[in-house]
Amino acid sequence: MAITPPQLRLELAGENAFILYLEPQQISPATAAAVQYYCSLLTPLLGQHLTELLPSYASVLVQFNPLTHSHLSLQPLLNQVLQAKAAAAGQLVQQSSKIVELPVWYSAQSGADLLSVAKAKNLTPDEVIQLHSSQSYQVYAIGFAPGFAYLGELPAELAMPRLSSPRAKVPAGAVAIADRQTAVYPAASPGGWHLLGLCPIRMFNPQQQPAMPVAVGDQVRFIPVSEREFQLLGGAL
Secondary structure (H helix, E strand, C coil), rough: CEECCCCEEEEEEEEEEEEEEECCCCCHHHHHHHHHHHHHHHHHHHEEEEEEEEEEEEEEEECCCCCCCCCHHHHHHHHHHHHHHHHHCCCCCCCCEEEEEEEEECCCCCCCCCHHHHHHHCCCCCHHHHHHCCCCEEEEEEEECCEEEEEEECCCHHHHHCCCCCCEEEEEEEEEEEEEEEEEEEEEEEEEEEEECCCCCCCCCCCCCCCCCCCCCCCEEECCHHHHHHHHHCCCC
């Protein structure tokens, strides 16, 4: 898929960071591919002076070592390279990505909002499950908590606003939806998304490399499993 060259906007983001915005700010596979392209440019450009790159839906946070560089020394270089390479983004073909399958036990027992989502959307619970598990989702960003992958886009038939009152505790492994996004909670935490089921796969383990089963740019498919299969895969309520 050809990628239309984005408009770039580089802004300061703290004492040792820039944020690169890709305009228009929109969620799409083309924008995500452009984000990956600029990450691939920035990594060798900054080399050992780069401390972290944090890609998001339509931006990249660039953190650098303040002991070796400053905003003043880096900004002209970044602007020159990024603008020079912007036209090349239009010639890219979206790179193939890893496909990750995540098992999900969908049920009213494991997904506290499955029935209410079905009622709100005038669907049966089985139709909600079928819609949610019938397509692949792109990993657009990692954020909110370590291992929390923002996946999109959810079928329009399932789009739901966030809960008006977030839960104090969402269980680890909860598979949830909000707006046109879906995600798996990597750890127990507060949350305002609608819960459809549970995934037994650990989404963040700092003792492993890589620490997550997914990365930005990957494709994720949810595979419905029974309660028994969920337990055999290591899941627990």
